[in-house]
Every structure is written in C-alpha cells, then in structure tokens.
Amino acid sequence: MQILDEINAPYHQIIKSTGEVDDQQLNDLNLSSELLLEMYEWMLKARLLDERLLKMQRQGRIGTFAPYSGQEASQIGSAFALKKSDWMFPSYRDIGSCLVHGMPIEQLVLYLKGFLQGGSPPEDVKVLPVQIIIGGQIPQAAGCAWASKIRKEQDVTISYFGDGATSQGDFHEGLNFASVLQLPVVFFCQNNQWAISVPIEKQMATKTIAQKAIAYDMKNIRVDGNDVLAVYKATLEAVEHARNGGGPTLIEAVTYRIGPHTTADDPKKYREQTEVTQWVDEKEPLIRYKKFLQNQGLLTEESEQQLRQKLELEISTEIEKAEKIVAEPLATSFDHVYDQPHANLLEQKIEVEKRTAEGR
Amino acid sequence: MANLTMVEAIRDALKVEMENNESVILLGEDIGKNGGVFRATDGLIDMFGEERVVDTPLAESGIVGASVGLAINHMRPVAEIQFLGFIYETMDQICAQAARVRFRSAGRFSAPLVIRSPFGGGVRTPELHADSLEALFAHTPGLKVVMPSNPYDAKGLLISAIRDENPVLFLEPMKLYRASREEVPSEAYTVPLHKANIIQSGDEITIVAYGPTVPIATSVANEYLQKGISIEVIDLRTIYPIDFETIIASVEKTGRLIIVHEAVKTGGVGGEIAAHISQHAFFSLRSPITRVTGYDTPYPVASVEDDWLPNVVRLREAIEESLNC
Numbered sequence A: 001m002q003i004l005d006e007i008n009a010p011y012h013q014i015i016k017s018t019g020e021v022d023d024q025q026l027n028d029l030n031l032s033s034e035l036l037l038e039m040y041e042w043m044l045k046a047r048l049l050d051e052r053l054l055k056m057q058r059q060g061r062i063g064t065f066a067p068y069s070g071q072e073a074s075q076i077g078s079a080f081a082l083k084k085s086d087w088m089f090p091s092y093r094d095i096g097s098c099l100v101h102g103m104p105i106e107q108l109v110l111y112l113k114g115f116l117q118g119g120s121p122p123e124d125v126k127v128l129p130v131q132i133i134i135g136g137q138i139p140q141a142a143g144c145a146w147a148s149k150i151r152k153e154q155d156v157t158i159s160y161f162g163d164g165a166t167s168q169g170d171f172h173e174g175l176n177f178a179s180v181l182q183l184p185v186v187f188f189c190q191n192n193q194w195a196i197s198v199p200i201e202k203q204m205a206t207k208t209i210a211q212k213a214i215a216y217d218m219k220n221i222r223v224d225g226n227d228v229l230a231v232y233k234a235t236l237e238a239v240e241h242a243r244n245g246g247g248p249t250l251i252e253a254v255t256y257r258i259g260p261h262t263t264a265d266d267p268k269k270y271r272e273q274t275e276v277t278q279w280v281d282e283k284e285p286l287i288r289y290k291k292f293l294q295n296q297g298l299l300t301e302e303s304e305q306q307l308r309q310k311l312e313l314e315i316s317t318e319i320e321k322a323e324k325i326v327a328e329p330l331a332t333s334f335d336h337v338y339d340q341p342h343a344n345l346l347e348q349k350i351e352v353e354k355r356t357a358e359g360r
Numbered sequence B: 001m002a003n004l005t006m007v008e009a010i011r012d013a014l015k016v017e018m019e020n021n022e023s024v025i026l027l028g029e030d031i032g033k034n035g036g037v038f039r040a041t042d043g044l045i046d047m048f049g050e051e052r053v054v055d056t057p058l059a060e061s062g063i064v065g066a067s068v069g070l071a072i073n074h075m076r077p078v079a080e081i082q083f084l085g086f087i088y089e090t091m092d093q094i095c096a097q098a099a100r101v102r103f104r105s106a107g108r109f110s111a112p113l114v115i116r117s118p119f120g121g122g123v124r125t126p127e128l129h130a131d132s133l134e135a136l137f138a139h140t141p142g143l144k145v146v147m148p149s150n151p152y153d154a155k156g157l158l159i160s161a162i163r164d165e166n167p168v169l170f171l172e173p174m175k176l177y178r179a180s181r182e183e184v185p186s187e188a189y190t191v192p193l194h195k196a197n198i199i200q201s202g203d204e205i206t207i208v209a210y211g212p213t214v215p216i217a218t219s220v221a222n223e224y225l226q227k228g229i230s231i232e233v234i235d236l237r238t239i240y241p242i243d244f245e246t247i248i249a250s251v252e253k254t255g256r257l258i259i260v261h262e263a264v265k266t267g268g269v270g271g272e273i274a275a276h277i278s279q280h281a282f283f284s285l286r287s288p289i290t291r292v293t294g295y296d297t298p299y300p301v302a303s304v305e306d307d308w309l310p311n312v313v314r315l316r317e318a319i320e321e322s323l324n325c
Helices: A002-007 A023-029 A033-058 A072-080 A095-100 A105-112 A137-150 A169-180 A210-216 A228-243 A273-283 A285-295 A301-324 A330-336 A343-358 B006-020 B044-048 B060-072 B084-104 B134-138 B151-163 B211-226 B244-254 B269-280 B302-308 B312-323
Strands: A087-089 A157-162 A185-191 A219-224 A249-254 B002-004 B024-028 B053-055 B076-080 B114-119 B144-146 B168-173 B182-184 B197-200 B205-209 B231-235 B238-240 B257-264 B290-294
Touching: A002 A210, A023 A228, A033 A072, A033 A095, A033 A105, A033 A228, A033 A285, A033 A301, A072 A095, A072 A157, A072 A185, A072 A228, A072 A249, A072 A285, A087 A137, A095 A105, A105 A301, A137 A157, A137 A169, A137 A185, A137 B060, A137 B084, A169 A185, A169 A210, A169 B060, A185 A228, A210 A219, A210 A249, A219 A228, A228 A249, A228 A285, A330 A343, A330 B084, A343 B244, B002 B006, B006 B024, B006 B044, B006 B076, B006 B151, B006 B168, B006 B182, B024 B060, B044 B053, B060 B076, B060 B084, B084 B114, B084 B134, B114 B151, B134 B144, B134 B168, B134 B238, B134 B257, B134 B269, B144 B151, B151 B168, B151 B182, B168 B211, B197 B211, B205 B211, B205 B244, B205 B312, B211 B231, B211 B257, B211 B312, B231 B244, B244 B257, B244 B269, B257 B269, B257 B312, B269 B290, B290 B312
Parallel strands: A087 A157, A157 A185, A185 A249, A219 A249, B024 B053, B024 B076, B076 B114, B114 B168, B144 B168, B205 B231, B205 B257, B257 B290
Antiparallel strands: B002 B182, B144 B238, B197 B231
C-alpha cells in the first residue's frame, strides 16, 4: 500500500498557517507581485460578498443561499489556473470560482433573487448554471471535455463539487468515463468536511478523497485547500496536464465550511463550535494569505483597508444594479422550455400574459 | 430507394446524418463492434471509426451525463440506452439535467441530444426490457418523445430528432424492428416532429395509436372496413408534444375516440389525450372516450405477457362498446 501512503501523506502546501512560505516553491511558481495581490483581492471580494449575501438573505432580499466562507483559497486559487476559454461546471457553493471566471456579481445576485435571467451568464463566460443535484455536473463535465478533445481544441473543463458528491454514482461514472476516454477535465473536490450534517468519516471509509483516483488510474493531487498558492499550483498542474493531452486529474482540496450548509440550517445542531474555532484559528485562508503578503511587504493594514473599501463599494454598486432590475415575467419562462414553444405551451403563455396584464 | 426493415432504416438515418454532420457521434453500450444488441448501429464503426461510434463503459447515467456535456459543447450526441427499462438509471440526467439546460440558463446553453432506446412487449424478453415508459418523459417539460411505427417514419423522424435543437427521446418498438419492409429513400429526408399521421381515413370512430399498437389498430380497422364501418387510425408519431389539432379534427368528424397504448393505463398518455379531447371536442362526442392499454401492474413475465398487452380482441370490444353507446 505504498502508493496509498504517498497519496494520503500530508497535503501539498506552500504557505504554512503561520504565513511562513516555502521559498523554493514560491520561486518556482514565479508569480508577479501584482498577481499575488490580485489573488488576495478576489479572496477578499468573495468573502465580503459572502457576508453581504448572508445579510441580504436575513433581510429577505435574496432566497436560500449556501455560504462559502472558509473555502475562498480553494475557489479563487483553482479558478486562477484557468484560461477564459476553459469551461466551468460549478455547484451551488462555488460562487468565488464563478466570480473569477467572469460571472458578474449582478448576475449571481439575480440568481439568488430567483430571477429567470440569473442563470444566463454573458456570452463570453463559459460558466454553466450552478448545479443543484449533487454530482450531476461531473459526467457532464466529462462530456464537455470530450467535445473539446474530439474537435482538437485546447479548452479544459473543470468540475467543482464537494466531499458528499464523491458518494454519488455520477462521481464514479464521470471519473471512469474521463479516465477511459482520457479527457481534458479537472475534477476539483472541495472537501469541506461536512455534507450538510454528515461528517466526512460517515461519508466514506477511505482515508482521503484523492485516493479514489487510484481506482481510475487517474492523476490525483491532495492539497491544502486553505492555501491559495498551493491550490493554484495544483490546479495549474492539472490543467496543463489536461491541455497537453495527459487526461483527467482528481484534486482534493482539504478545506472547511465555516458557515452553515445553507441559510436554512443551524450547524450548532450537528457540529461542535470548538471544531469551527479550531479551523478558523489555525487554518483560515484569508488570515494566512494576508500574513504572507505582509511578510512579503506587499500589503499593509492601511492598503488592505483601502482595498476593503474599494471592494465594498464595488459590491454595493453591483447589488444596487441587480436590485434595480425587474424580474422577467412568468410568461418569459415559456420561451426557454424549447427553442420554439409548442402549441399548448403557447396557449398557456398567452393565458399567463393575459393574467399578468389584467393583474389577476 | 432500398427495401428496409425498421431497424435498417434507423441505421440508415444514423449513417446519413453522420455523413452530413461531423458533430454527430454515437455512444452507448455494445454499439461499436457488436453493432448494438439489435444491430441498429451495425457496421457504422467501420465507416466512421471508433472516435465517432463509441462503445462506452456500462453506465447509463454516465452515457447521458456525458451526452449532456457533449451537447452543451456543440456536439450532436446520439446515445443508445440498450433497453428502455434500464433508463431509470439515468432519470436525473434526462429529466433534471438535459431537459432543463435551456430553461435554467434562459436560453444561454442547450442540450440537443438524442436518446434512442428499444422497448415494447411481445418478444419474450427478460424483466425490465419491455416496459413502455414514454409517459415519464412526456411529463417532463423540455423533452420531446418520438416513436416510429414503420421503416419510412423511423428514418425521417430520427433525422428530424437529430437535427432538433432540443433533447429528444427516440423510442423504438423492438417488435416492429423486423416486422415489415418498405421502400425507404436512400438520401436524407425528414418526417416532421409534432405531426401525427392519419394512416387510414374513416368516419365512424377514431383510434389513436403509436409505435407497437399501430399495427393492431390498422388490422382491426381493416376488418371493420370489410363490414362497412370506416375507422380513422391516427399514428401519433410524436408522443410529446402531442398533435392535438389532428386528433380534435378527427373526433369532430367521427364523434368517437379510442386510445391504444402498451403503457400502463394510469397516468398514461391516453389519459392526457382523453382529458384534452373532453375539453376541446366535448360536444362532438357521441360516446365516452375509452383506453385500451397495458394493465396497472409492472410489465408481466413472458408467459403471460400476451394476456397483458392490448390486442385485437380487446380493441374490438372497445369498438363495439363505443359504437353501441
């Protein structure tokens, strides 16, 4: 079981939780100061947006929402490794990744407000609507990557999912397809330790998620999911492997969901607060990366404060824009069931239009 | 023109569409070297290579899930689910995923894929091979459901399905695969979706059938014609969306309606047609609408399936009842 021991060894890390960095790995990454700062900016933007969305949910301004605080390093670091032309199949908790890949905040807010137009990103943004069915996007991502491979295009597809999804049939079917057909796809699992109320040790008997890749003879990487640089490096390696015809990779990013599963549950019912505190104290992704940037002389409390103000303003502006938009009427829904509504659907649409016009 | 069986016509449709459009690829279990368990893809791997005629791993959800991704990324996948009874394995990918890609993204993405699957009774299959499950998909907005009853329609409808911008279930009655031959044009042609076919014109009663029950309906209609009673037989061809216009026009003429399908009665397509006609052609009706269908049990074991399936005897009884009302 030597292979297993290798996979299940402590995960890849570049920045320790103290903010200390592995200089060799940092040098190898060869990232500019601008890029290092840019990653922080996106992480902070994602965190501030998460906090704002939570408040908006409590105020009844958006519907049920799945907070992602604590997972910013995984989401931002991985999305940074993609090209704009790559495809993204996110789950509902991957808002940070969606943002980096070009999804406007306005769009995300519209989705959470339950607006029809919320699922439709701009033409040049290759992000699918967030997946609701756990693992459903995994074989689809394989299929999407397959199309790129058939046409000999260079695009890579990334699929995001959580630890719970690895119990689903679609996870295994998708990974097997990708492996048999050697598809340019990255399966990015954020192991945030909890599938709603079920902890990882009840989810699986294996020591890690990464080791499941052995069954598919698939490249795998287990990475500290709260270390944005390590996540970036791991994903870049997987993406380049895929782009160069090497086939799929399973990445396990070990992270933690600080908040509830969604705004509809209370995690105090199923997990100890001490566990949360411990993760936050020891491994919180933003604190760690901020320490690193400060050590590098790239960030000060003052410059961070300015950045924070800038981002708060940007988020407010986007939310205001979204809140000014009027919901598409129900009648519009009938236009998107098929490319052309059939006779009965048209009849129903006309009925709905009439009701709307008459206010009944 | 060539004299083809239905399964040969299906193979021909796949062949011409693969020639016409290089985005069309076939995927499924045993469809490559083996040419499919019914030979619907026989020889296509030699013509188009294993990149376009793909023997997949044995995983129905994987097959349809991958097809959804292929279709989103601008391919035209035609997936084969070996028998319709196996399709339960991939209900999520069909009904919750493929059917809703366009809707969820407000038209930004779409999943124009075709799922072909053989089904239907009377051929002594093992369990879960013969079940008629069309109503499950007709009940799912975003899908189209198509079912041919003869070789000519099979080719033209399948080509239409492949060219359609929406996900289509193309359900193939296995009893009819080799039941007859007819002249089928060699080139590509389409038979429109959403359009029922009046196979036989008549004045006294309307029978709506589709797929495997069409031959039963036509044979009984011919019997009655000898007796001087003319029956109109409508082959639905597309199960969803249903061409109600054709049925309404027919019932307005005949005043009587019988629907025949193999699927179980409750919650079936026949009930939907009956409700619609009751609403839209009520005053033309001279007798109650009746259904001749499979009974409300799981599809039975082979030794008793003939007693379970709709047949000419049960259809005759329904006709007599309707005429004597």
